[in-house]
Amino acid sequence: MHGFAQEAVTDQVADTFVRKIDDRVLDQIPTLAADPMLPEVLHGSTRSQWRSFVTNLTSEHQFALPGPAADLARSLARRGADLGVLLKVYRAAQHSVFEFFTEVTDTLDASAPPRDEVLKYMWSRAEQWMNDSVEALIETFYEERQQLIEGALLRRTRLVEDILRGSATNVDQASNELSHPLAHWQSAFIAWTASPDAADATDRVLDIANRVARELGAPRPLTVMAGSRDLWFWVATPTRPELASIAHLDSTLDTWQIRLSAGSPSPGVQGFRTGHAEAKAAQRISLDAVIPRPVTAFADVELLCLVADSPAMTQRMVLREIGGLCGADKNLAQLRDTVLAYFSNSLNVEATADQLFVHKNTVRYRLTRAEKILGHPLSNRATKVDLALRYVALFGPPKP
Known part of the structure; x- marks a missing residue:
């Protein structure tokens, strides 16, 4: 024994x-x-x-x-x-x-x-x-x-749950009770600790929520502690916010072992609901990822969310579309990153070079190499190639 x-x-x-x-x-x-x-x-x-x-x-x-x-x-x-x-x-x-x-x-x-x-x-x-x-x-x-x-926490939590369920809501009254302007643009997030042993998990995720709100120009977020390690929160802004502004929080998120998922900003009560649903979908992708990122935005993984229930079919699609780029070699990984950045920047070579901190001719050279390996221009089947690249970036190359 x-x-x-x-x-x-x-x-x-x-x-x-x-x-x-x-x-x-x-x-x-x-x-x-x-x-x-x-x-x-x-x-x-x-x-x-x-x-x-x-x-x-x-x-x-x-x-x-x-x-x-x-x-x-x-x-x-x-x-x-x-x-x-x-x-x-x-x-x-x-x-x-x-x-x-x-x-x-x-x-x-x-x-x-x-x-x-x-x-x-x-x-x-x-x-x-x-x-x-x-x-x-x-x-x-x-x-x-x-x-x-x-506590008042229960009343607030129930009101948030009512809004999420689509119950009839008096926007002005709910905004007053929650101290959160529901008529504004709503950016929904979920923050959670990657480590189950974090002693100060609640304090850390609340701190991250406040930092995100400051980055988006809001005084404070609406928060709901959904569990012992995960926090739902919303940031309200008068105009559409730019979520890219929270990118420099990556190092803090990594240090604290916190992950963040984000829905797409949308106005009003409907945006409050849809943004949260998207943040939950992005969170599921992040939890399943082999190579999780500090921040997972729904806009970056929307297509992956749609195919998440068909992993075998998705892997076959990845191998079919970008099989030649799927090796573990560092050079192939560099090509994948470059092509994905190229797609993310609306096929703009200069913007891609700025993002990757390389010369634009280097970007053109890598794109040419990628097209040669794929056997067709990147503009052909761009949607599927983009989806396949995003899959590999999160889950790694699938096995043949």
């Missing part, structure tokens, strides 16, 4: 456990799987519970609820979920935990204790741990819910 406990805390075993447990949980609770952020919070909870459990497996039972597990309860409470969702998570997990332990004991050789004794010991400890977890999490869930009920 000591040997198993030492091996079980390694990343390889922990990853296997998390994948087995969470796959069942997400399969049985579709509403959990449909949320862009909750699966990430669930993974952090399951991993922390597993490591805490196996660390105590060979000693007297001493339960302590890990922080990421409490974050899952708080996130569900903040999203208005019923307590039953949290309880269903642990009911679904119980079955997979028992299957996992059965698989572990099946690998024991003749020198080990009897398998049924080992399984009985591990399962009894796991059952005790999960029972203690559920009791502690119920308390955490209701404490968080009570804070929401007693």
Whole structure:
């Protein structure tokens, strides 16, 4: 058992456990799987519970609820979920935990204790741990819910939810209650921490929201803490803002391990809704990306959002359209970056050169090389080539 406990805390075993447990949980609770952020919070909870459990497996039972597990309860409470969702998570997990332990004991050789004794010991400890977890999490869930009920935060959150659902809204009254001019141009964002262990996650995402508002010329954003690690916020401006102005926040976002997704600015209550929907779609792309960017704007990944539910077909399209540019070679990566910048700058060579900090003749040379590899001018099938390049920039070259 000591040997198993030492091996079980390694990343390889922990990853296997998390994948087995969470796959069942997400399969049985579709509403959990449909949320862009909750699966990430669930993974952090399951991993922390597993490591805490196996660390105590060979000693007297001493339960302590890990922080990421409490974050899952708080996130569900903040999203208005019923307590039953949290309880269903642990009911679904119980079955997979028992299957996992059965698989572990099946690998024991003749020198080990009897398998049924080992399984009985591990399962009894796991059952005790999960029972203690559920009791502690119920308390955490209701404490968080009570804070929401007693505070103005709940009223604001419910009003925002009503607007997002499309309920009839008195714009002037809602603007006064939210201290947010809904008739102005609305820029919707989602900020979240990439690290589940960040102790000051809430303070950091709120700081980023305030910085974004200042960059766009707004006094303050409207914020809703949607979970333990993710913040929804809107910035209102009298005229259409230029989102490119937030690009220099990239270094801060990287340092703080925060990611940001942005919807397209649109005016009024309709813009408030559509911008948020686009920010959520861009967030999902960022969470799935192999090479995530600090900021993911919906305008840059809109086509990827539309094909996100057909990954196999998308990969075949990428290989068909830009297969010759898909290698891992640095020179090919340079060509891809140049062509993508060229498309992003409306096929303007000078603007592309300025963006890449190279001479315009260098840009022309790279574009010519890319056309030679593709076998046709870039103006041909430009939409599909652009989509394929954006896919590789986020997810890496697909395997043939």
